[in-house]
Structure formats: structure tokens, C-alpha cells
Amino acid sequence: MYILLLYPSFVCSYEPIVVDVNEGRQIIDGIKKGDEIYFPFSFIKPYYEAYSSEKNGVVYFKHNNAIFRDVAGYTPTGNYLNFDKIAVENWDNYFDGHSIPVNNFRWGQHYYPISILHYGISHHAQKLKCGHNCDIDSNYDNSVDKWINYSGQDNISANGEGVRFTGLDSSYMLKINSSEKYINLDLAFRNANYRVYFEVETTDGIKHIQLNAGSGSHSLNDKYYYVGVPLKTFENRRITIFRDLQTDVKKMFGATYKSLLSVKVRGDVDVFSVSTSKTNHTRIIKRVADWLLEKQDSLGAWPSEFDHMFYSGRTEVMKAGWYSAMAQGLAISHLVRAHSLLGDEGYLDSARSALQIYSVPVSSGGVLDYYDSRPVYEEYPTTPSSHVLNGFIFALLGLYDLQEYDSNIYARDLYEEGFNTLENILPLYDMGNRSAYDLTHISSKTYPNIARWSYHATHVHQLKVMMSISKSTVIKEFHDRWYEYAFGFKVKTN
Amino acid sequence: MYILLLYPSFVCSYEPIVVDVNEGRQIIDGIKKGDEIYFPFSFIKPYYEAYSSEKNGVVYFKHNNAIFRDVAGYTPTGNYLNFDKIAVENWDNYFDGHSIPVNNFRWGQHYYPISILHYGISHHAQKLKCGHNCDIDSNYDNSVDKWINYSGQDNISANGEGVRFTGLDSSYMLKINSSEKYINLDLAFRNANYRVYFEVETTDGIKHIQLNAGSGSHSLNDKYYYVGVPLKTFENRRITIFRDLQTDVKKMFGATYKSLLSVKVRGDVDVFSVSTSKTNHTRIIKRVADWLLEKQDSLGAWPSEFDHMFYSGRTEVMKAGWYSAMAQGLAISHLVRAHSLLGDEGYLDSARSALQIYSVPVSSGGVLDYYDSRPVYEEYPTTPSSHVLNGFIFALLGLYDLQEYDSNIYARDLYEEGFNTLENILPLYDMGNRSAYDLTHISSKTYPNIARWSYHATHVHQLKVMMSISKSTVIKEFHDRWYEYAFGFKVKTN
Known part of the structure; x- marks a missing residue:
């Protein structure tokens, strides 16, 4: 001692x-x-x-907290980057009556084309992986005698291949008892007088998710989640309604979905089929593509209908109605994929029409801006220009897809000009140890907006894709170096 | 246990x-x-x-291995940045017969205006600090009877205020015995037939530093260091020759200077005065300014007479005779300071003449290039353009000095245009955690040339100076941030 x-x-x-x-x-x-x-x-x-x-x-x-994935082998109808790993269902949003995600922004709840397209494309990517082994419907007998009249007078009838309900006072129930997360109904709302309920068992007891005619607003109480279904073009037309019950239960009740007990209907509704499924990629792909057709405006674009400040102190507010080249690019990519899967020619027409806004300068309300006289397709059409890198590349991928899939000459020209820009401006985003998110620092005369690692990973994924579709040694050099940045590499000093 | x-x-x-x-x-x-x-x-x-x-x-x-100094309070005749701390004597060079530094480049020994100007300006900065307490000569009696004839026949005579030696066969010695490092001689070489030796005691024994007529070449053996003095315009004119014996001994013999034992002379030389001194700032300032006058060409510029590859793989070779806006700027700054100290109007004329090349594009052999249509004065007039930041700012400081000191309108216009460029391109050098040395990565489509910390410190010093002479909030913001980068600050991610 x-x-x-x-x-x-x-x-x-x-x-x-x-x-x-x-x-x-x-x-x-x-x-x-x-x-x-x-x-x-x-x-x-x-x-x-x-x-x-x-x-x-x-x-x-x-060195980083991001996930780097193998995204090799890009094709216009194949997996889109790492989108097979994206789950928009987990983002901060809710799903409207037609199962389109609505973003919960700090400044309000809004449809955001870019989020909606992540939703659509990610399900396309997932569909590619599971092929015929997914999207399998469990069909329920929809005959008149299966529907139990549990309230009010009996008012049900066979109607061609389906059943017809009439009157808000007559309530019917179809027993389901399935733990599959999606409920799918082919139906027609004959007018606004209807209710459709999904009675679910959750870890927090029995809950109801209720669809009713509405502008798309939704509300909630302890037991009921009310989802408004905007009728508009759908009124009295046969449509498909589906819900991701697991996501609804989680988002609205903070509980875990266990099973769907029953579907309840009252009002002026025709029901043609009832099914559940574990996955619903195809319906989602179609739903998003149909949303694009419905919402595409006369300029072939999908505006964001809210004021948006991209970078406070560096850019001016974008007024509601602003367009995004990233939204256009993702839309084209989704429409091409939806066309390839579903064959609807309207999807391809819509994709072609989506090119127009690429040639409209930001100063004229479009998405085309310039860096040092080179065209950049802007995710955010800001003043001064922001040149967000990932948005620009998403915009390019849409052009590439249409050029390849549709042999579209206009898309090809836009793509080639943009690709040339990309090769020339990539150095401006290279910080020697990470990438920058945009070029706002140049016009604002201040410091670079360094990409958080998850965005740096997006850049790397995008460059990997660009490598697979071009022989550019510039793209390869940036990809390889930027990948290594994520693991501690830094360039030498002078 | x-x-x-x-x-x-x-x-x-x-x-x-x-x-x-x-x-x-x-x-x-x-x-x-x-x-x-x-x-x-x-x-x-x-x-x-x-x-x-x-x-x-x-x-x-x-976080860094550089030295950050307080460089506040810039004036055209004051301390130049941190140059009071610079000792060109310690760089990889030697000093020619007229005590002008010659760079030992990997590709040969060459006069390099930028190095010569560091030498001149740094001694000006040091002179400002010591004022009348330095550059004090210890004078030696130069009368005929003090010179000892130690070889050959006696051939010395009084010649006005000095002594005249004649004939290479007659050798004379003046005892000095001083540990002061500078030996200064006012003399005239009547022709090329002469030798002047400085006999020094070193830690490695007795050595001789010998001046003789020559093109400027030098050679060395175990005991003798031969320095050629180019006669040219000096022949048969009264000139001042001085040596930094401490530096000569260190560079040539790898030893430490102890004392000057004697000055030895033979040949056709008139000697007017002999002195030693601890410092020699004023003679160096004048010497460099006179070198500028002597070497300034018809375009008012000081070419570098060697091929130079600034950045292999990124820029083309600059052919011998290339100009540098940094050399021009430093030259103006030195000439203004030399004029303020010594009053020679030729210095100011030379400075004014040095402006011309600022307006000559690189493509026409000048130093003016552009980034995104904004003028940049180039340290290296490369193809493609390099936009070296520190060189650009040195070029601007020369303009500022002449604008202020000479109320020069042409300098003012060049300065203001360049300053405006500087504010606009600084963001391109900001890596979010350090600065870049140049913009070669943009034209070369590759990674940034990150400044080593010593150059980052130079950037910070330069911005500090720019802050003190402008009210630009942009400059201040970059200065403050770049300073903090040196101590670990990094900007946030998106």
C-alpha cells in the first residue's frame, strides 16, 4: 500500500x-x-x-448521421433514387379524403406538390420491389344480405354489380375483422348526403374514421376522426376511396392500429366493392397521378397555394401560386412511371405539358433562372435566386425521364442545357468537406448554407444517378469526393 | 490485493x-x-x-497553426498589414550584389517582384516602429592612411571626400572589428576591374564575402562567397553597396555571424564612406524603390521573367514576362511609402505609371480579368482565370494608397470598381469553416483550393485593413466570421 x-x-x-x-x-x-x-x-x-x-x-x-444507399442503375421507369426507403406517411402531414397528403406547415395545412410526389414516387419504388407479391386485395362479399341494417328503416337495394344505400337515416354495417391496414372501397357518392365510417380497434379502444362530404377539412374528437371528401369532379361518379388506417390511427389518435372491425354506410351511396390489403402501392400511384391531372393548371404546372419564405433574410417571400421546377420534375417522373405501369395516355400528355414552365423565367412567374448566364431550373423561384441544388437535379431527372421514355426533343434540349449548367456550377457547392444546399450566400453576400448530412446524402444519391445516366467525369469526380466527405475526407489546403 | x-x-x-x-x-x-x-x-x-x-x-x-495579428489603423504611409513581422531574409533566397533578394524557386533562381516588395515594405514597417532609434551608422575613418596596403604596390590616393584605389594588383584592408550585421559602402566602381571583400568571423571560422563585377551570378566555396554586382547603370557612378552579413553567413556558410573583421579592396574603385549598422531599413526601402524605378517597363509594370505554372492541372503555364496585379499593388504601396519617407518624386511618378496595367485584360497580356462580368485584378494572369483572393486585395491596397496619398482619380476608379467586386465575390471563398485561396475550382469544375491557415490569416488581416478603410458591413461580416473560423467556429447547416 x-x-x-x-x-x-x-x-x-x-x-x-x-x-x-x-x-x-x-x-x-x-x-x-x-x-x-x-x-x-x-x-x-x-x-x-x-x-x-x-x-x-x-x-x-x-462522421455523419445520414443514410447512404446504393441507388445505381437509374431508368425512367425504375426505382427513383432511394425513394423505396421513403415513407411520406411518417412525415408531418395528414391524408385528405382522397388520401392525398396535406403538409402540416408551421404556417398552415397545405397541399404541397413536392410532398405529394414523394408519396406517389415512393410507392412506385416500393411496388417495383414487391411486384406481383403485393397489392393483393382481400375482397369482401358486398351483396345486399351481407350489409346489416343497425339503425333506421331498411333502404338498401342491389344496383348492378353493387349495392345502393339511400337516406341518411338508414345505417348499415359490413363486418370486416381484418388486421390489414388499407381499406378500399369502389363507390359513388350520389350527392353530399352520406357518411362512410371505418370502425377500427386500436390500442386505445374502438375508434371511427368517418368520411363525409366536405371541402377537405378534417376534425377530430376522442373517438371520431372526420375526413372531408371534396366531391367536385367525383360527384355521382364511380371512384375509389381508400384509407391507410394504420397511419390515420397513429396520426389522429396517437394509438396503434389493430384491426378494422366494420365498414358502416349511410346516405346516398352506391358501393361496388369492398376490400382490404396490406399494401396499396398501385392505388396510391394512380391516385397521385390522377391528382396531378386534376390539379395541373393552364401552364402545365402545379402551383403551391401558400406564401412561402424560403430563406428569411436572404430571399423575398414567394407569393401563393409559385411554381417549382422540382415539383415539375418529380411530377414528370411520377407521370412517366404511372404511365408505364397503368397505361393511361393522359399521364404522358400531362408530363409533356409540364415542360412548358421550365422555359418561363422566374421574373415572369416561371422557374427558369440563371447563374452566370447558365440556365438553372429552380426549386424555389426566389428573388434573388437561390439555386437549390437538390431541387435543380430533381428537375433535371424529370426532363431525363421524359426525354428517354417519350423521345421528347423539347425535354432533351432542356435536359442537356441544364446538365451543362450542373457540371459548371457543382464547384460552387463544394465546400471541401461537405456540400452546400444552395447558392443564396452569393447573392446575399454572406456565408454558405451548408447542407445538413441528410441533404448531403441526397446530393450524393443524385450524383450517383447522374453518373449512371451520363459519362460525365465531372459528375463522377464530385460524386466520389462528396461521398468521401461523409466519412471524414477533406480536400487538401493550398 | x-x-x-x-x-x-x-x-x-x-x-x-x-x-x-x-x-x-x-x-x-x-x-x-x-x-x-x-x-x-x-x-x-x-x-x-x-x-x-x-x-x-x-x-x-x-484549431489553427497560424498567427493572427492586430493590423488595425491602415494608412497609405503606415504599417502595411502585419509586414513588420515579416522577414524576407529568412525565406528561401539569396541577395544579389545590390542586396535585392533573388528567389530560389524549384525551377531556378529568379527575381520575383512580389518577394522583393515584401522585403521593401517589411523594412518600411519596421522602420516605422523604431523611428529615429534605428538605422544609426557607425562610421569608420576612410582616410588614405587608414587603409593598409597588404599586397602589391602602393596605389591609393585621396579623391575629393574619398579614397581612390587603382589596379587589381594592389590590395588594401580597413580594419573594422564590429559585430553589427550591416556593412555599408558608398563607392564608385570605375570599371569592372575590382574586388571588394568583407572578412568576417563566424562560428565556422573566417569567411570572405566578395563582391566583383558580374551579371548577378554568385558562387561559393568553403571560405569565399562570391557575389556578382551587375554594373550597368551604376558603372562609374557613386552608389551605395550594403550587405546583411548575418544573413549572408547563415545562408551561404550555414554558420552564425560573429563580427566583421575588415573590408578589403583592390581594383579601380573609389570609396567615399564606410559604415556598419545594426539595422538598415532606410537603405533597404530606398534600394527596393530604386530597383522598381530601374526595372519598371514601358507598360509601367514589373514582369516576372520566368515561366510559371500557378496550378498544375487547373491553369495553363504563364509565359515568362507575365505581370501580376499583386506585384503592381505592392509596388505602388512601397513607392508611396518610399516617397513619403525619402521624398523622391520619381517614386510617385512610378507609382502612377504602375496603374496602367490594371486596365489591360489578361487576354491582352495584362492583369485584368472578370468574374461574372465584375473586374478582378489578378495576382496570376492565368487561363482560365484563378482569382487568387489575397493577391486581389493586395492589388486593391496599392490602388487605395495612391488614391489617398496622391488624390489619384484613376486609382480611385479602379479601387472602387475592384472593391465592389470584392464585396460580391467574397461569398465564393467562404467555405463555412475556412476560406478558399482562389476560385480555380470553378473554371476547372473541381474542388476548392482551401487556404492553409497562414493564408487564411492573411485573408483575415486583409479584411481587417479593408474594414478600417471602408464602412462596408459586408467586409466586416466576413472578417468577423473568418476570424472565428480560425478558432473552430463553423456556420450552421440548412
Whole structure:
């Protein structure tokens, strides 16, 4: 013990040591062992932005907190980047009566074409993976005698291939008892006098999700989630209504979906078929494509109907009705894929029409801007220009898809001009250790808007795709370097 | 001891732990103590580029390895940035027969105007600091009877205020015995038949530094360092020759200068005065200014007479005779300062004449290039353009000096246009955690040329100066942020 007290390092070769960081800006506790000094991760993590976890006695240090995926082999009808891994259902949104996602922005709830297209394209990507092994419907007998009249007088009749309900006072129920998450109804609302309920069992008890005629608004109480179905063009037409009950239950009741107990109907509704399914990719793909057809305006574009400040202090507000080249590109990519899967020629016509706005300058309300006289298709048509990189590349991919799929010469010209721009402006986004998100710093005369790692990963995925569809050595060089940035590589100094 | 063996952590709370870095790219040895993981500095240092030293049991961690100085209060005749701390004598060069530094480039020994101007301006800055307390000559009696004839027949005579030596066969010596580092001679070489030796005592014994007529070449053996003095315009004219003996001894003999024992002369030389001094700022300022007058060409510029590859793989070779806006700017700054100190009107005329080349495009052999239609004065007139930041700002400072000192309207216009460019292109050099050295990555479509910390410090010093002479909030913002980059600050991500 005498020796131990005099020579504690004899049994413990580590000694605490004070570390002065940058001339006293921080003082931290390090460890000295032999000639080596050890720095605590609690210093490294915020100072350098680093990540770590510990598992089975090993520390895993990570330079980034993003997920890099293999996105090789791009085709206009194939998997779109890493979109097979995207779940818009988990974003901050809700689904309207026609199962189109509506964003919960801080500034309100709005349809956002870019989000809707992520929803559509991601389900296309998922469909490609599961092929014929998914989207399998469990069909329920929809004959008159299966519907139980549980309230009011009996007012049901056979109507061709389906059943006809009449009058809000007569309530019917079809027993389902399925744990499949999607409920799908082919039906026609003959007018606004109807209710359709899905009675679900959840970890928080029985809940009802109720569709009724409405502008698309929705409301909620402890037991009922009311979803308005905008009738408009659908009124008295046969349509498909489906719900992702799992997502509804989670978003609206904060509970976990267990099963669909029954479908309840009252009012002036014709029901042609009832099914449930584990997946619903095809219906979602079609639903989004149909939404695009419905919403495309006279300029072939999908405006965002809310004022939007892209970068406070750097850009002016974009007034409601602004267009996005990224939305156009994603829309074309979705429409091409939907056409390839579903064959609706209207989808291809819509995609062609979507090209127009690429040639309209931002100053005239379009999405075309310039960097150093080179055309850039803008995700955000801001003043001054923002040149958001990922949005520009999404816009290019739409052009590529239509050029390839439709041998479209107009798309080809737009693509080639834009691709040439891309090769020339990529250096402006290269920070030597990461990429920048946009070029707002140039017009605003300030610091670059550095991409968070998830966006850096998006850039890498996009460049990987561009590599697979071009022989550009510039694109390859940037891809390879930007990928390595994510794992600590930095370029040399002069 | 039983307990000790079972619970070693009882006496040593540190445990080794394996750290996997970036999915197995590196495996390092960390330390775990409680919830904290410690990383070895031997990992941090190369991974992040960090610096540290240990002193008195404290570790000093540094984000950069540069020196940041207070350079506030810029005036056209004041201290030039941090140049009072620059010692061109320590650079890789030698000093020609007229004490002008000649760079030892990998590709040969060449006069380099930029280095010569660092030499001149740094001595001006040092002179400002020591004022009348420096540049004090210790004068030696130069009368005929002080010169000892130690070889050949006697051939010395009084010649006005000096002494006249004649014939290479007659050798004379004047005893000095001074440890002052500069030897200064006012003399005239009547023709090329002469030798002047400085006999010095060094830590490696007695050495001789010998001046003789020559093109400027120099040679060396174990005991003698031969320096050629180009006669040209000086022949048979009274000139001042001086040597920094300490620097000569160090560079040529790898030894330390101890004292000057004697000056030896033979040949057709008139000597008017002999002195030594501890400093020689004024003679150096004048010498460099006179060199500028001598070398300024018909375009008012100082060409570099060697081929130069600024950035292999990114720019084409600049052919011998290329001009540099940085050289022009430094030259103007030196000439203005020399004029203010010495009053020679020729210096101011030369400075005015130096403006011409600022308006000549690189494509026509000048230094004017453009970024996005904005004029940039180029340190290196490369194809494609390089837009080296520090060189551009040095070029601007010359313009500022002449605008202020000479109320020069042409300089003012050039300055204001260039300053406007500077405010607009600074964002392109901002990497979010450090600055870039140039913009070669843009035209070359590749990664940025990140400034090493010493150049980053130069940028910070330059911006500090620009802040002191302008009210630009842009300049101040960049200065403040770039300064903080040097101590670990990084801008946020999107």
C-alpha cells in the first residue's frame, strides 16, 4: 500500500490533464497516458459535429448521421433514387379524403406538390420491389344480405354489380375483422348526403374514421376522426376511396392500429366493392397521378397555394401560386412511371405539358433562372435566386425521364442545357468537406448554407444517378469526393 | 490485493475501449471513464487537422497553426498589414550584389517582384516602429592612411571626400572589428576591374564575402562567397553597396555571424564612406524603390521573367514576362511609402505609371480579368482565370494608397470598381469553416483550393485593413466570421 500511494500510476497509467482549447475559449478535462492525450467525446461531438454510439463494448464513431444507399442503375421507369426507403406517411402531414397528403406547415395545412410526389414516387419504388407479391386485395362479399341494417328503416337495394344505400337515416354495417391496414372501397357518392365510417380497434379502444362530404377539412374528437371528401369532379361518379388506417390511427389518435372491425354506410351511396390489403402501392400511384391531372393548371404546372419564405433574410417571400421546377420534375417522373405501369395516355400528355414552365423565367412567374448566364431550373423561384441544388437535379431527372421514355426533343434540349449548367456550377457547392444546399450566400453576400448530412446524402444519391445516366467525369469526380466527405475526407489546403 | 485484482477499476476508473471509426475505416484505442469516451489526439490531429502542445502540465489545443495579428489603423504611409513581422531574409533566397533578394524557386533562381516588395515594405514597417532609434551608422575613418596596403604596390590616393584605389594588383584592408550585421559602402566602381571583400568571423571560422563585377551570378566555396554586382547603370557612378552579413553567413556558410573583421579592396574603385549598422531599413526601402524605378517597363509594370505554372492541372503555364496585379499593388504601396519617407518624386511618378496595367485584360497580356462580368485584378494572369483572393486585395491596397496619398482619380476608379467586386465575390471563398485561396475550382469544375491557415490569416488581416478603410458591413461580416473560423467556429447547416 505504501508503494500504491506513492505511485498511483503504477496501477493506473492514466492521469487527468487540463486541456486549454483555443487560448482559453474552453477548458476541458483530458486524459494523459504515456505520450498520448485523450479528448472527451463530449468536446468532440459539438466542436466538430460527430456522432457515436456504443454497442457490445465497442464505440462506433460516425462522421455523419445520414443514410447512404446504393441507388445505381437509374431508368425512367425504375426505382427513383432511394425513394423505396421513403415513407411520406411518417412525415408531418395528414391524408385528405382522397388520401392525398396535406403538409402540416408551421404556417398552415397545405397541399404541397413536392410532398405529394414523394408519396406517389415512393410507392412506385416500393411496388417495383414487391411486384406481383403485393397489392393483393382481400375482397369482401358486398351483396345486399351481407350489409346489416343497425339503425333506421331498411333502404338498401342491389344496383348492378353493387349495392345502393339511400337516406341518411338508414345505417348499415359490413363486418370486416381484418388486421390489414388499407381499406378500399369502389363507390359513388350520389350527392353530399352520406357518411362512410371505418370502425377500427386500436390500442386505445374502438375508434371511427368517418368520411363525409366536405371541402377537405378534417376534425377530430376522442373517438371520431372526420375526413372531408371534396366531391367536385367525383360527384355521382364511380371512384375509389381508400384509407391507410394504420397511419390515420397513429396520426389522429396517437394509438396503434389493430384491426378494422366494420365498414358502416349511410346516405346516398352506391358501393361496388369492398376490400382490404396490406399494401396499396398501385392505388396510391394512380391516385397521385390522377391528382396531378386534376390539379395541373393552364401552364402545365402545379402551383403551391401558400406564401412561402424560403430563406428569411436572404430571399423575398414567394407569393401563393409559385411554381417549382422540382415539383415539375418529380411530377414528370411520377407521370412517366404511372404511365408505364397503368397505361393511361393522359399521364404522358400531362408530363409533356409540364415542360412548358421550365422555359418561363422566374421574373415572369416561371422557374427558369440563371447563374452566370447558365440556365438553372429552380426549386424555389426566389428573388434573388437561390439555386437549390437538390431541387435543380430533381428537375433535371424529370426532363431525363421524359426525354428517354417519350423521345421528347423539347425535354432533351432542356435536359442537356441544364446538365451543362450542373457540371459548371457543382464547384460552387463544394465546400471541401461537405456540400452546400444552395447558392443564396452569393447573392446575399454572406456565408454558405451548408447542407445538413441528410441533404448531403441526397446530393450524393443524385450524383450517383447522374453518373449512371451520363459519362460525365465531372459528375463522377464530385460524386466520389462528396461521398468521401461523409466519412471524414477533406480536400487538401493550398 | 485480492480486492485489487478483482476490481482493478476500484483504483483505476479508466478502461480501454475499442473505437470503430466510420464503419471500420479506422480502429483506434479509446478510453472509457463513466459515461464519457475519450479519443486519442493522434486520431484527432490528422482527422480534423488540429494542433496541440503541452506546457507545465497543461495541454494547449489549437484549431489553427497560424498567427493572427492586430493590423488595425491602415494608412497609405503606415504599417502595411502585419509586414513588420515579416522577414524576407529568412525565406528561401539569396541577395544579389545590390542586396535585392533573388528567389530560389524549384525551377531556378529568379527575381520575383512580389518577394522583393515584401522585403521593401517589411523594412518600411519596421522602420516605422523604431523611428529615429534605428538605422544609426557607425562610421569608420576612410582616410588614405587608414587603409593598409597588404599586397602589391602602393596605389591609393585621396579623391575629393574619398579614397581612390587603382589596379587589381594592389590590395588594401580597413580594419573594422564590429559585430553589427550591416556593412555599408558608398563607392564608385570605375570599371569592372575590382574586388571588394568583407572578412568576417563566424562560428565556422573566417569567411570572405566578395563582391566583383558580374551579371548577378554568385558562387561559393568553403571560405569565399562570391557575389556578382551587375554594373550597368551604376558603372562609374557613386552608389551605395550594403550587405546583411548575418544573413549572408547563415545562408551561404550555414554558420552564425560573429563580427566583421575588415573590408578589403583592390581594383579601380573609389570609396567615399564606410559604415556598419545594426539595422538598415532606410537603405533597404530606398534600394527596393530604386530597383522598381530601374526595372519598371514601358507598360509601367514589373514582369516576372520566368515561366510559371500557378496550378498544375487547373491553369495553363504563364509565359515568362507575365505581370501580376499583386506585384503592381505592392509596388505602388512601397513607392508611396518610399516617397513619403525619402521624398523622391520619381517614386510617385512610378507609382502612377504602375496603374496602367490594371486596365489591360489578361487576354491582352495584362492583369485584368472578370468574374461574372465584375473586374478582378489578378495576382496570376492565368487561363482560365484563378482569382487568387489575397493577391486581389493586395492589388486593391496599392490602388487605395495612391488614391489617398496622391488624390489619384484613376486609382480611385479602379479601387472602387475592384472593391465592389470584392464585396460580391467574397461569398465564393467562404467555405463555412475556412476560406478558399482562389476560385480555380470553378473554371476547372473541381474542388476548392482551401487556404492553409497562414493564408487564411492573411485573408483575415486583409479584411481587417479593408474594414478600417471602408464602412462596408459586408467586409466586416466576413472578417468577423473568418476570424472565428480560425478558432473552430463553423456556420450552421440548412
